[in-house]
Amino acid sequence: MGRAPCCSKVGLHRGSWTAREDTLLVNYIQAHGEGQWRSLPKRAGLLRCGKSCRLRWMNYLRPDIKRGNITPDEDDLIIRLHSLLGNRWSLIAKRLPGRTDNEIKNYWNSHLSKRVENSETNSKTSKEASIRNNRKGKKTTEKKKDKPESTAREGTTPIVTTKVHQPKAIRVSKFSVITRSNSFDSMISGSSNWGSEGSRRANDIQVFDFPACCSGIAGATKYIGKAMVCDEDQEFPYCGFDAATFLDETPVGDDTNMLEDIFEEYQQLLKGDDTVEKETPFFYSLLI
DNA sequence: AAGCCTGTCAACCGCAAAGTG
DNA sequence: ACACTTTGCGGTTGACAGGCT
Known part of the structure; x- marks a missing residue:
């Protein structure tokens, strides 16, 4: 499909997956678990590249995939x-x-x-x-902000349609947290010691106060999620609050109201001031 | 009925981050 | 610190289905 193969895959199957291939892949992963995608096809008896197997599993075969129309x-x-x-x-x-x-x-x-x-x-x-x-001289009752x-x-x-950020593709670590000791530079470059999987349990759900620097502007006081430390010596938006991290750190649950709340609170935060975008491109560089 | 057009979606790609030795 | 491998990401492509002319 489309472009030439990324590497020599002579003899490997490409294109749509057959039911048999699906079965082989599912059976193998059920028995041995995910990972080792490069060697998986050979071990599973598939004539596919590892990338293709991973994609098929992630996007189609995983048992927790929800089928049907988007609600x-x-x-x-x-x-x-x-x-x-x-x-x-x-x-x-x-x-x-x-x-x-x-x-x-x-x-x-x-x-x-x-x-x-x-x-x-x-x-x-x-x-x-x-x-x-x-x-034309038509009167407007009030100047819209x-x-x-x-x-x-x-x-x-x-x-x-407030703001559409066009970020470049970056991988957001599951347990990325911003610490006082980490500079923004390290955040952007992604050289992360911002936290480690071992230091925090994935399902820790806590209620945190927004750092004063954030809550003052956002009017929001709390969010539910895993710890995210903020450098309170700096004023928002320099404090280290960023949408990706915020959302990434906030657990997903079935409670759609919670998602709504999270969204609303972050929306508030971003809405804070348009001058943020004009005067502090640094903050936006985190997202763009 | 046949050909064309358009929308959808699975699968492919290259790139970059993360992991490992 | 470095090189190499693995994994994950977003952009893009093309097969296919269905609607239209």
Whole structure:
């Protein structure tokens, strides 16, 4: 499909998987577990490359994959998370149990991107109309502040088009935490000693106070999640709060209200001040 | 009925981070 | 510190299905 193979895979199967191949892969992983993808095909008796096996398992065969259409709730959540995180599909997928990054990416590209684009166009058009009206001398009762633009869709939450970050693809470690001792430089470069799997249990769910530097601006006081230490000597947004880490560190549960709450709180945080983007590109460089 | 067009989605790719020796 | 391998990510492609002309 598409491009030439990344390496010589003469004799290896490519393209769609057969039922037999699926069975072989599932049986092998059930018996031996995931990992060792490079050697897995040989051991499982598959004529596929390890990458292909991993992809098939991750995106299709895993038992916890949720099949079926994206629900309106999921749909909304994807739009809103994308407005915060950009194309970080794996991060978005983590907030949608049972959905894969590939699925969400495809769904976005085929369904949502156009819708959001249209909503932005519409909103732009109405804004321009408004400007034209103003130029005509039509009175406006109040000067609108720069608020997040949103448009309503029938029966769903309005689409938030506040900011669309276009981050580059970076891998976000599952247990990444920002510590006082870690500089932003190390955060960006990814040379992370920001925490280790061994130092924290994955399911530790606690309620934390936002550091004063953050809560002062955001108005938010608490979030539920794993520890994230902030350098309170610095003022937000220099303190080390970042969307990816925040969402990554916040456990996923079945409680959609909790997700809503988390989203709302982070939304508040980002909304804090548009000058953040203009005056502190450093903060945004964490996301872009 | 046949051909064209469009949308969807599984699978591929290259790249970069993380892991290992 | 370095080189090499493994893993994970996001972008892209092309097969396929269904609608349209």
